[in-house]
Amino acid sequence: MLVTDYQFRSNEYRKGPIEFMIGLCFTFTSKDFDIPHMFSNSNMKCPIQKGVHYYIYKLSPNATNMPLLIPEGRWKLQLDFFYLNQYSALYVEWYSGVEYPITFG
Template structure:
């Protein structure tokens, strides 16, 4: 009987706290994640960026989307992106899932988060602010029927989370507006630690 009373009291506390704190808005949570990502600063490892590829895009929202990776010089690959939206988008979310290359395939790695794209660009998460340095992209919002280009972008390794293990990684980045998938990208890179630290 005592166990039942304790259980009933515990469930009452949970029900009361659920009513007092309604379910958070996913877009607000995405903004919180991009705020957390701005706190990342590391010099523990080096990031060898390889490429970004476009998997698919939704032609109801995008009239054009091209992603091209090329060598800026002998050692630095960079990405050029060209797009034209078919509708005005004030902001949308990115769902990022990491995969690590083991046993001759990319396997699920326990790193997954969702963030606001405009918030990530504004706070320069992973160096995204440099998208506005080359081309005619000036930031959010994303406007309808405006051909936009961002060029010579590469990730900033100092703005990544610390203590990620060495290895080859793939990030699958799914862009979502409300309940619709806009496009999916895959980014490939390697993480390594230098033998000699400076």
């Protein structure tokens, strides 16, 4: 899986500094970014098998488990899924926003 981030700047989404490849099955076992909660309403399990219909329902992360230094603004996260690291199988574009509460001390 190829993960690429885009930030909304100058009236369009522009590629950001984050781009990396990660194994899909490794992602399912990760405790980061609230992944266990996000996949709690799904039947996604490794190894991925041919002929099985997979689903993910109510995919929504808990913001308290995200990294603290993400800049405010509008973001797009693009996930490209590859078969044998060569053939594009599907891609997902996930749009989100980051807002921090204003606290008066």
